[in-house]
Amino acid sequence: MRESVFKTLFQWDFQKDEDLTEIAKQHISSLEDEKLREQAYCYIEGIKRTIESLDEIIxxxxxxxxxxRLSVTDRNILRLGTYELLYVEDVPIEVTLDEMIELGKTYGTENSGKFINGVLDRIAKGEAPKEKFDM
Known part of the structure; x- marks a missing residue:
């Protein structure tokens, strides 16, 4: 699910004049599980609604x-990770960090995982809701 959301954000970064929801249909429709498709669309709508705030925090x-100056890959993994850290209540911080690091290792450079981990760790410590630390 996160990979589909990331791919959507990645493509949107190159096609800012296109509708994010329309781009999402291409990537999210391939998810077989209906709950995951719904969750992915919720992420996309949430990121679309909060993109300016996410970018400011990052x-x-x-x-x-x-x-x-960031690579398109790192920038969009950070957007996804920041959104999940701040707005998705039922995902522990460690899960978000692990998932984003893996995306970075898969799609980014050899340094992306470490870079993403460092930035998201600082964001989590400075911005994440207190309840997420008790999960």
Missing amino acids: SKYLQNWTLD
């Missing part, structure tokens, strides 16, 4: 980088 925690 930018705040980047060290010696700007959002526009």
Whole structure:
């Protein structure tokens, strides 16, 4: 599910004039499980609604980088991870970090996993709801 959401965000980053929901249909429709498709669409709608806030938060925690200097892969994994850390109540922080690191290792450079882990860890410590630390 996260991989489909990531692929949607990745493609949207290149086609900002296209509707994110329309792009999502291409990637999410391939998910066999209906619950996962619904969850993926919820993520897409949530990210679409909060994209400016997500980008501001990510930018705040980047060290010696700007959002526009990041690779498209890393930028969109960070958006997905930040959204999940801040707005998805039932996913523990460790799960989000592990899943985003794996996406980074799969789709990014050899350093993406470590970079994503460092940024998301700082975001989690500084921004995640207190309840997520007790999961």
